[in-house]
Amino acid sequence: MDTSRKEGGAGKVGARARSGPLAPGAVVGDGRYRLLAQFGIDERADAHLWRARDGQLRRDVALTLLVGDPADADAARLARRTLERAAHAAKFSHDGVARVLDVLNLGNGITSSEGLLGIVVAEWTKGSDLVDLVADKPVEPGAAARMVGALAQAVEQAHQSGLVLGLDHPQRLRLTPDGALRLAFPGPLPDATLRDDVKAIGGVLYLLLTGRWALPGGPPAIPTAPHAPNGRIVPPRSLQPRVPQTLSSLAVRTIEDGGHGGIRTSSAILAVLDQAAEEEERTQLIQQVGTAPEEEADADGAIWTTKKPVRDSARRRKLALGVTVLVVTAVGILAWLGMLAISFFQESPDSGGPTVNVAEPTPTAAPDPGGNPAPPPADQPSGGPPVKPQTVNVYNPSGEGDAPARAKNVLDGKRETFWRTDEYRQQFPDLKPGVGLLNSFEQSVRLSAVKIAADSPGTTVEIRTADKKNPKFSETRLVGSGELTGPDNEIKLSEPAEGRYVIVWITKLGTDGDKHVTQINDLEFIAAA
Structure with missing residues (x-):
């Protein structure tokens, strides 16, 4: 004892x-x-x-x-x-x-x-104190996700029975010998709610990832979580860069009340935790396979000596895709050579290949009898000249932004530079409602369209306007939407829209294998005529 x-x-x-x-x-x-x-x-x-x-x-x-x-x-x-x-x-x-x-x-x-x-x-719960666990340094992200898993399951089961557990204080929790967190000192506060239990899971995850407590009423022994100038909690990833975006966003969205895209149920937490744990296991497996057996040792000092190749489903998919592309390319070349041969025998000896039909140029419409210029063809965009924003920033009202340092690349006019979202294992809006680029103009502009050069087909976007630089999502106005289908896209607004701040808001990401990501190379804003 x-x-x-x-x-x-x-x-x-x-x-x-x-x-x-x-x-x-x-x-x-x-x-x-x-x-x-x-x-x-x-x-x-x-x-x-x-x-x-x-x-x-x-x-x-x-x-x-x-x-x-x-x-x-x-x-x-x-x-x-x-x-x-x-x-x-x-x-x-x-x-x-x-x-x-x-x-x-x-x-x-x-x-x-x-x-x-x-x-x-x-x-009595055998094990160690949660406070002592994070006293020296934060917990590895993968281990943190697994630790709070049992706690989230307990909350889910208790809430289905209509019970409040009251685990929103770190000294009430202990870490069991098998590595799971447990509510060791039950006794919920008189006014505790189901929502308090859910927020507590986010607070515990934040504590494991950063060593700081983000909820009120914590013990003096634990530093409190820092807040940004706008009053929001600083995401764990800003304090510990090794923390994955998935876990960082989960902790913040679970703790904070209200807002767009907040997590309010333990079942939603469990879904993201399971996904994060699977990602961590795959990452560790890849690292182990890629390390020489005589150099790789686990935490207990045991040497990895297995030499048989590991079956990696992701690698097999990529290999199959590469072979498919190669086969399709070969078939295309053979078909082209066949067309050349047929043309050679059917046409005159001077013929250098198959006949190519060149479309007639589209005639330019003449002015009407009154001398007014003809309207542009229906398939051409109408509008005024391009207008360029002064600045662009990543807009993410539910947490930290994706690659904020690269946002400026969408306004430099160079197709080889780009802004790219983080890679997500879950499609929007499962993890969060979206992410976007907030463009700030010197003064209010009146737009008719937005041109988007991108390399992420399948992405869907909304064009939103706002009256201030850091608006809540509820303070933005939807003025247009569309899907990115190729490298050059134009989102026409249903009617001219006015605003000083214009947000290109991504509601669905493009797909790259088993990941979801969107890349935008350039943005161009067309003024209304």
């Missing part, structure tokens, strides 16, 4: 725990539970988290002690609400949540002299 584990740990929660009656060796619960070590304080409810020894059943338990004055009617009422919710959770069973063994209140296991309003007794 590890009773010395938290001698320094009690110091983490401040002098309040040391100077009060709750100290290692003290007995609570009408003499049944002897306190061993303190693991934290959830100051929002004055809930002290302890490991204790059950003197009757001779086993270690986790105690959530609700400290307060029994004469304080409001405090007693809130404590009763917490105890009621904990009692309901006693019927819930999941590996991600410690089982509630008993709930004690005043007159039922607690005397007024103990200075307690209630006790939630749960089975």
Whole structure:
């Protein structure tokens, strides 16, 4: 039994725990539970988290002690609400949540002299503190995704039963020996909601990826997450560049309230976590296969000596695609040579190849009798001259932008330069609603069309206008839309639209193998005539 584990740990929660009656060796619960070590304080409810020894059943338990004055009617009422919710959770069973063994209140296991309003007794969770896990450095992204998986599953199952778990405090969680996070100290706050549980998963993921806590009411031992000047949480990827875009966006969209594209259910979190875990496994497999056997060692020091090739489905698909392209090219060449041979025998000896029919040039329409110029043909765009924005920035109201340093390439007039989105395993809007380019003009312009040079067929875009530089998505106006079908595309607006800020908003990405990505080489904005 590890009773010395938290001698320094009690110091983490401040002098309040040391100077009060709750100290290692003290007995609570009408003499049944002897306190061993303190693991934290959830100051929002004055809930002290302890490991204790059950003197009757001779086993270690986790105690959530609700400290307060029994004469304080409001405090007693809130404590009763917490105890009621904990009692309901006693019927819930999941590996991600410690089982509630008993709930004690005043007159039922607690005397007024103990200075307690209630006790939630749960089975003890072996393992390590979540706070200690991230004290030295953040967790590897792939491991972080797997760790919170069990927690998200527990939330999903609990919510289907109408239960709130109350896991939005890092000291209530512990890491089990098999690497899964577990709610070790149950006892939801009186006003906790289902949404708070979902946000807590995002907060835990943020903590694992950055070592910082992004929700209110965290312990002093953990630094708080930084915020951008606009008040939004700085994405994990900005703090730790190795964090994948998928996990970074997931953490931010889960934590933040409201907005366009927020994640509000545990089932949505599970879908993204599963995808991220699969990506990490594939990445590790590729790295292992590409490393010489005598040089590759795992974390335990074991040497990789397997020499048989690994069946890589992605590689097979690429190889098959290459062979298909080669075959099609060969057939095309043979067909062309056949046409040359046929032409040689059918035409005169002077003929140098098959006859090529050249289309007649389109006649230019003459002015009408009144001298006015004829309107342009129906298949040609009408409008005024191009107008060029002053600046362009990546627009992503649900998180950080994709490749912001390359955004300027779409206005340089060079087809060889480009802006490219991140590569996504899931198509929009599964992961996020979209991403775009916000173009800022010196003054309001009146547009009739937007020309897009791109190399991502299948991409769908919307043209939106706004009145300010950093608009919320709800503050933008849809003025046109279309699909990119080739290298040169023109999105005609249904009617001339006016605005100083124009957003080319991507709602569906192009497809490249098993990835989704869009590349834009140039943008040109056509003024209304």
